[in-house]
Amino acid sequence: MDKEKIEELKSKRLKLQEEVRLNDLRDRVASQISHLVKLDESYSVYYEFENLNWIDSNVRVRNRDGYRGIHGDFQIDVDDSNAINSFNISEVEINSEKFKELFSSLISTESEVIVCYQGGDPELEFSAKAFLDKPTEFFSRPETWILTTDKKWIIEYIWEQGVIRFIQLKESMPTLVQKIIIE
Secondary structure (H helix, E strand, O other): OOHHHHHHHHHHHHHHHHHHHHHHHHHOOHHHHHHHHHOOOOOEEEOOOHHHHHHHHHOOEEEOOOOOOOOOOEEEOOOHHHOOEEEEEOHHHHHOHHHHHHHHOOOOOOOEEEEEEOOOOOEEEEEHHHHHHOHHHHOOOOEEEEEEOOOOEEEEEEHHHOEEEEEEEEOOEEEEEEEEEEO
């Protein structure tokens, strides 16, 4: 074979490998995508973790409380005792009007949000209204961050701590506005 044909075959193989990689990653968020399709909601999928990397690079973070490993699991560096408001809700109430009211008192339901997961899952961007249709569908991993596209709010869900934290960002400085303790 000539050199040009070899390069063409290598290029096709690399393209196919990339398509397989992206399909495998997309399968990791298949239930969330299925939910968005059922709602007839438009969405975007990001495969390169740019928003999670943005959080890590632009917002004060620390190792997750109680985590002693070396994996780099982090949480936003805010003092939970300084939360402006704190509420207790049951896990069932996350899909209720109570949670929707808490959310919409801080973040416009007209916003777009980006769901970021620790562990390599793709990020999804879609409307806040679709998120509020069934929040537990998107709080499906032990560490989840919901970032508004204007990068003014992060909703941080940390399963091990049983907490959802609404964190406002002003010039990348995090302020814990709302802390929800899941009973």
